[in-house]
Amino acid sequence: MTTYLEHRRALKLGQVEPEKKKPRKKIPKVSKKRAVINREYAAISRPIWRGKPCEAKTPVCIRQAQGIHHLEGKETTEKLLDPDNMMACCNPCNSWIEANDAEAREMGLKRSRINKK
Numbered sequence: 001m002t003t004y005l006e007h008r009r010a011l012k013l014g015q016v017e018p019e020k021k022k023p024r025k026k027i028p029k030v031s032k033k034r035a036v037i038n039r040e041y042a043a044i045s046r047p048i049w050r051g052k053p054c055e056a057k058t059p060v061c062i063r064q065a066q067g068i069h070h071l072e073g074k075e076t077t078e079k080l081l082d083p084d085n086m087m088a089c090c091n092p093c094n095s096w097i098e099a100n101d102a103e104a105r106e107m108g109l110k111r112s113r114i115n116k117k
Contacts, residue, residue, distance in 0.1 A: 037077055037081070044083060044086075045067075045068045048068060048087075048088055049066070049088035049089070051065075052065045052088045053065060053088070054066075054090040054093055055087045055088050056069060056087065056089045056094070056097060057093070058096045058097065058104075058107070058109070059096070060092040060095075060096045062092055062093075065089060065090055067090075068087065068088065069086070069087045069088075069089035069093070069094050070085050071085050071087060071109070071110060072113050075113075087109070097109050097110060
């Protein structure tokens with residue numbers, strides 16, 4: 001039996017073949033279930049925002065919608081896919097809404113997830 005250092009020296013000098021490692025299995029970025037939901041979400045949301053003006057009209061608005069803002073959040077699949085919960089929004093407006101919660105609620109750009117009045 002050889003020591004670790006002797007083994008490393010033999011590898012360096014080419015006296016021993018290095019062990020071949022098995023290729024690692026890639027971890028999917030999105031689960032199969034979520035991939036199905038994402039395809040359904042794209043089919044629902046794209047017609048709402050693509051080629052439309054921004055509906056939020058915050059102080060930082062660039063006027064052209066770039067995506068969707070969810071008025072009540074999107075923590076469940078039902079809320080994510082609900083067209084009544086979606087608004088065409090530019091990215092600066094979406095960031096502004098998340099950063100300025102109280103003002104966004106006053107402007108009607110956010111709804112409470114808990115209080116349904």
